[in-house]
Amino acid sequence: MSELHHIGLTGLAAGLRARRFSSVELAEAFLKRIEASQGALNAFISVTRAQALSDAAAADRALAAGTGGALTGVPIAHKDLFCTQGVRTTCGSRMLDDFVSPYDATVVAKLKRAGAVMLGKTNMDEFAMGSSNETSYYGPVRNPWDQRLVPGGSSGGSAAAVAARLVPGATATDTGGSIRQPAALCGITGLKPTYGRVSRYGMVAFASSLDQGGVLTTSAADAALMLREMAGFDPNDSTSVEREVPDYVAQLDAPLAGLKVGLLKEFFDKGLDPENERRVREALKVFEGLGAKLTEVSLPNLPLSVPVYYVVAPAECSSNLARFDGVRYGHRCENPRDLLDLYRRSRGEGFGAEVKRRIMTGTYVLSAGYYDAYYLKAQRVRQLISADFTRAFADVDVVMGPTTPTPAFAIGAKTSDPITMYLNDIYTIGANLAGLPGVSVPCGFVGELPVGLQIVGPHFSEARLLSAAHAFQGATDWHTRVPGGFA
Amino acid sequence: MYDFPLIFRIPRPATSRIPMALTREQIESIAALARLELTAAELPVYQRSLSSILEFVGALERADTASVAPMAHPLPGLSQRLRPDEVTEQDHHAEYQQNAPQTAAGLYLVPKVIE
Numbered sequence: 001m002s003e004l005h006h007i008g009l010t011g012l013a014a015g016l017r018a019r020r021f022s023s024v025e026l027a028e029a030f031l032k033r034i035e036a037s038q039g040a041l042n043a044f045i046s047v048t049r050a051q052a053l054s055d056a057a058a059a060d061r062a063l064a065a066g067t068g069g070a071l072t073g074v075p076i077a078h079k080d081l082f083c084t085q086g087v088r089t090t091c092g093s094r095m096l097d098d099f100v101s102p103y104d105a106t107v108v109a110k111l112k113r114a115g116a117v118m119l120g121k122t123n124m125d126e127f128a129m130g131s132s133n134e135t136s137y138y139g140p141v142r143n144p145w146d147q148r149l150v151p152g153g154s155s156g157g158s159a160a161a162v163a164a165r166l167v168p169g170a171t172a173t174d175t176g177g178s179i180r181q182p183a184a185l186c187g188i189t190g191l192k193p194t195y196g197r198v199s200r201y202g203m204v205a206f207a208s209s210l211d212q213g214g215v216l217t218t219s220a221a222d223a224a225l226m227l228r229e230m231a232g233f234d235p236n237d238s239t240s241v242e243r244e245v246p247d248y249v250a251q252l253d254a255p256l257a258g259l260k261v262g263l264l265k266e267f268f269d270k271g272l273d274p275e276n277e278r279r280v281r282e283a284l285k286v287f288e289g290l291g292a293k294l295t296e297v298s299l300p301n302l303p304l305s306v307p308v309y310y311v312v313a314p315a316e317c318s319s320n321l322a323r324f325d326g327v328r329y330g331h332r333c334e335n336p337r338d339l340l341d342l343y344r345r346s347r348g349e350g351f352g353a354e355v356k357r358r359i360m361t362g363t364y365v366l367s368a369g370y371y372d373a374y375y376l377k378a379q380r381v382r383q384l385i386s387a388d389f390t391r392a393f394a395d396v397d398v399v400m401g402p403t404t405p406t407p408a409f410a411i412g413a414k415t416s417d418p419i420t421m422y423l424n425d426i427y428t429i430g431a432n433l434a435g436l437p438g439v440s441v442p443c444g445f446v447g448e449l450p451v452g453l454q455i456v457g458p459h460f461s462e463a464r465l466l467s468a469a470h471a472f473q474g475a476t477d478w479h480t481r482v483p484g485g486f487a
Numbered sequence: 488m489y490d491f492p493l494i495f496r497i498p499r500p501a502t503s504r505i506p507m508a509l510t511r512e513q514i515e516s517i518a519a520l521a522r523l524e525l526t527a528a529e530l531p532v533y534q535r536s537l538s539s540i541l542e543f544v545g546a547l548e549r550a551d552t553a554s555v556a557p558m559a560h561p562l563p564g565l566s567q568r569l570r571p572d573e574v575t576e577q578d579h580h581a582e583y584q585q586n587a588p589q590t591a592a593g594l595y596l597v598p599k600v601i602e
Contacts, residue, residue: 329586338599343522344524348523357536377552
């Protein structure tokens, strides 16, 4: 039997059902890896050992009784912005350092119902605002491929944990690339579903028209299994879409021959690292070999996606984060002079630098006299970008390109200039603005560092994206590579 | 290092209504609106970075959006769903207040508001 941490989510679920190992054995094995890695990677904010072992024992009883679900006994981790009843949810912020949610996020509840066992909550950029996991109040996460480098963000803890095989799968969220970008930089598979596919209830809100929960796993097949259990209509989320969830697992082997692939012209510009570009073009050749038909497509407004994002996302963030008032929950300053002082100091102390920057940017672009010039203008350009995608999908089934401009960069390299940091998400933001699903799959290495290929499809085309990624992973072995030191 | 996309190098329209840089007073006023206490050391940092962000997003001015409606929902044709106006929640008052920094007799405590 191969070592447990190399089996992957689907294999572990099958192995548990066949009683080849127990859920308690799995929890022990992965908890040991988590605890041993914590000093090096800092991937977790909370490790819930006692609860995990008791849930695993319950899973073993369910498996023995034959009453398990699709994921019964499988260990997973949640990004620390999914509310977990009785377990603190910090969102990577001092503001929520001691916040214990009174309820479970729908995603957490659904995965619990499917039988998954939570081992802990993963580190992340504060309130999911960041592309490098350096804005966390709990310190940066380090990339398992090279600990001097960032893992990407904002779901950096979930990505590093899956890449280092500390858990076979983890939840994550993607507002501007926060699933796909760290997946690319850590050499794993990351899927951001269509807006409305996965409930946002119990996800701490950042930018409500862009936020979407998704998965990080080592393969597309595992992502399909986890997504199938997470997705679906939720009356508690007013943007959740009433639409049946297809069986993504059953559709994994859909034939790829004849798939019309559009190469995103705007993504192969001079900002793309030449070696990174070579790996992506080699991956496209693999798709061609599998029978895909490649054509170039142009989305002329796509280069404006980063400026649109840095108006819309801060605007929504400034509204969402207004709820942190030092009164009902969250950090409160010492000895406030009056109510205004209470608000201002609690927020000034509780939020980190990047969060404050975005709240202020958002406050400004929504303020009287500037709302039309910034916010409405950005929402108009967003419409143009969305229309570009719609036009492209009239001719092709999916579009492909790089996930990021470069492989992982050094911790500290981009913290002094926010614009340089923001441009990391230049290839991922478009899908969020248009509400489209996207997946990043490992497609090779630049030196010792993994890079990703991104596939974006029309609304609700997750099954198509996953089967294309699955076919690619059947023809390549990049997704099976494990960082040295974590083999 | 990343090379800025082309859009960033096109000159701004002469008719631009968007200011290039924010003053210290503007930063103070934004922070007051956002209910954020900033330290003296933080002010110039945000003055610089917010100015550069506004310059960066100023690229939007170049897009022709004369006949384009602002996007209201990421999914075409969808708008906010409404539910029947029925009571579905129970009282979780005591549980919710466990996260509150200061409460008494089921109330949230704040500094005196009325003299």
